[in-house]
Amino acid sequence: MKTTKTILSIIVASTLLTACDGDDGAAGANGIDGTNGVDGSNGLNSLVTVTELAVGSEQCAFGGQLIETGLDVNANDILDADEVDSSQTQAVCHGAAGQLSAQLIGRYESGVFGQSAAEIVDFHKASQHIFVINAQSGQVDIIDGRGLIADTVAPEQQYTLNNLAKVAQIDVATDLGLAHLGGVNSLAIYDDLLAVAIERGDGQGNSKQANGFVAFYQLDSQAQPSLVKSVEVGVLPDNVVFSHDGSKVIVANEGEPNDAYTLDPQGSVSVIAVTNGVPADVASSIGFSDFNQGQARHDELSDKIKINGPDATIAQDLEPEYIAVAQDNRQAYVSLQENNAIAVIDLEQLTVVSILPLGLKDFGLLENAIDASDKDDAINIQAYTGVFGMYQPDTIASYQWNGANFIVSANEGDARDYSGFSEEVRADDLILDPNHPQFAAAQDKTQLGRLKVTTSMGDTDGDGDYDQIVAYGGRSFSIWDTSGNLVFDSGNQITRITAAVLGKNFNNHNEESKGDSRSDDKGAEPEALAIGEIGGKHYAFVGLERTSGFMIFDISNPFAVQFIDYVVNRDFSVEFEIDGEDISGTPELAGDLGPEGMKFIAAKDSPTDSPLLVIGNEVSGTTAVYQLTL
Incomplete structure (x- = not known):
């Protein structure tokens, strides 16, 4: 719309x-x-x-x-x-509270829906090509961006625009020639060096529980890739980034358990040195075993960090998700999404500095009020005393203000929900303390009863009933200092803005157009995130995975953040449903669904000489390019 x-x-x-x-x-x-x-x-x-x-x-x-x-x-x-x-x-x-605007100028349609055909994106400056993770295929798509022009696209054409072409693809699994390689999860480019993270199974029926690899490619002026080498890293490499000077590649190895929860590998961070553009043959591994019970650093671990895997050590339970590198390249910040925490890594000493608990967001405050039901047939934004959300960021980024580093997080939320272990229930399944202020509302499906919550937190006095209702995700984006103090949170702005702009379509699903269908489950789900500097100001671009579209905030001063705009290229009137490979309706007419990854391109590197924002949309399998104009 x-x-x-x-x-x-x-x-x-x-x-x-x-x-x-x-x-x-x-x-x-x-x-x-x-x-x-x-x-x-x-x-x-x-x-x-x-x-x-x-x-x-x-x-x-x-x-x-x-x-x-x-x-x-x-x-x-x-x-x-x-x-x-x-x-x-x-x-x-x-x-819009500012001068920045975003205009769709380019779009590539893969024609593949609901199969993660467009996830993480990056841009090769020399060739002006866009590289896109086509996750489940185990490949990287290469899209020609040289033809991008600063031309206005008519509104009626935006949903089906397809003016960019895929010119090649990289089959990483074939190039590496190793057994049991699975999906590609992340990529990053520095100068002409491309790094791609790929997962690997253990040959015993566990598809991604063995050590993964980072494949390195040299790119020429026409974006043609040549395999340089592959480097073994930890289990399930989920995110790969370069340091700002290109001297290191940092990898978040999630170490996710198998579905039966009978095998839970350790989460870790790998660091690969890059010297004169050549990556090292072996990665350095940074683990969390010092925080295990009985080990030297166990007492440093806050009880606010969610540790709930069955029979798991701390090192097994911590699951690195995404990485942001400080501007001075001395530290990396790693989101531990399921654990509601951020790890700080010393990139010089290759050690864990600290693990920062993010705490709970109080949904009882008016500024944090939520719509908690998908069965109320209304926009019903209320504050609920005694109800909280874990921030649980997915994508994080870092920038500086007055010489200090700050961490920006998109607070998506995530539950552990496996056949062998699940912490996820609805609020009406909890045995609440009779004195809980929402005792009645939690039994009402039009209020709190449908809200998805954890059984792993909330019994604060240990008597077997729940004194707090704790849900997943902050439904917001936040800014933190490097000690883990909350500097800014967008509260319920995302909820209120989408409700005002989209009406009955707010909190929609990305796999069908069904109106208010995600209020019970993390709302719009802010997941994708990028930071760009334009005209001396820093802007945060926050992608909404479920409702779709992205929001722009001026974060130049982290203590005085301003909302700028909400941009959404989705036609909510189109009927469709995507359930794995079962597709009905016409999703090809619906526009962009499920923003997963974002890349900001500065004006000096852009084919249009203006800043660009590239977005990989996971569900629609589309890659969209927006020109950003002051």
């Missing part, structure tokens, strides 16, 4: 009605004045009230003012609700 925002200027004039004396009597025929008339009754004051509208309000998606007028009937100098003349009420809406 394309949404047009305008700024409306309204001038409201009010008139004060005052009492008037009766007219003097007219002079009689004999020249004598008549008697004075009776004084008229006092008139009524006309009052005006101006109410500030927050971003995401029902009347104004981007905030503004509500101007109400009426007569002060009870003469109390206050415009009461029953005195408001609704026919004269007007809303003065702000436009």
Whole structure:
């Protein structure tokens, strides 16, 4: 849906009605004045009230003012609700709070839906080609970006635009020639060196529980790849990044258990040195075994970090998900999504500095209010005392302000839900403490009953019932300092903005158009994230995995963040359903579904000489390119 925002200027004039004396009597025929008339009754004051509208309000998606007028009937100098003349009420809406705009200029359709055909993306500056993870195929697609031009795409063409071409692909598994290689999970490019992470099975029926590899390719001026080498890393390499100077490749090895939860490998971080563009043959491994029970650093581990795998050590339970590198390249920050924590890694000493607990977000605060039900047939955003969310970030990034490093997180949320172990239930399945403030609401499917929650947290007094209801994800994006202190959180802005812009389509699913179908399960699910600097300002681009589209925030000052825009290229009127390989309806007409990965391209590197944002959309299998303009 394309949404047009305008700024409306309204001038409201009010008139004060005052009492008037009766007219003097007219002079009689004999020249004598008549008697004075009776004084008229006092008139009524006309009052005006101006109410500030927050971003995401029902009347104004981007905030503004509500101007109400009426007569002060009870003469109390206050415009009461029953005195408001609704026919004269007007809303003065702000436009996007800033100058930055995003325009779709390029798009590639793979034609593959629901099969992770477009996930993580990166850009090769020398050849101006886009590299896209085609995850389940075990390949990397190469898309020609040289033809990108700063041309406006008509709104009716945006959902089906297909003006970019795939020119080649890399079959990583074939190139490496090793048995049991599986899906590719991540890629990164520095200069002409491409790094691709690929998982590997153990040959015993466990598809991704053996050590994975990072394959390195040299790219020429036409984006043609030549395999340089492969380097063994940890189990299930899920994210790979270069340091800002290209001297290191850092890999988050998630170490995810098998479905039966009979095999739970250790999570770890691998670091591969790169010297003069040549990667080392062997990776250095950074693990978490020092934090195991009885080991030297166990007491450092906060009890706010979720550790809940059955019979798992700390090292097995911690699951590195995504990596951000500090601007000075001295530290890396690693999201431990399932554990609701971030690990800080010393890239010089190759050690774990600390594991930062992220704590719980209080959904009982008005600014954090949520819609918790997919069965209420309404937008029903409420604050629930005693209900909390784990932040559980997926993608994280880092930037500097006043010389200090800050971590930005997209707080998607994730549950451990396997055949051999599951922590996920609905709130109405919990045995709540009878004194819990939501005891009744948790049994109501139109309120909290449908909310997906964990059974691994919430019994604070250990008596067997739950004193807190703890859900997955913050439904927000956050900024943290490097000690784990929360500097900023977007609260429920994402919920309120999507509700205001999309109406009944907010909290939609990315595999079908079914309206409010994800309120019970992490909402819009902010997952993808990129940071870009434009015109001396830092912007965060936050992709909404389920509802689709992305939001732009000015984060130049982490203590004064501003919402800028919500951009969504999805037609919610198109009916479709994607269930694995079973597809019905016409998803090819629906636009972009499920943003998974993002790449910001600076103007100096862009084929259009303007900044670009490249997005891999997992469910629609599309790669979209937006031009960013001040």
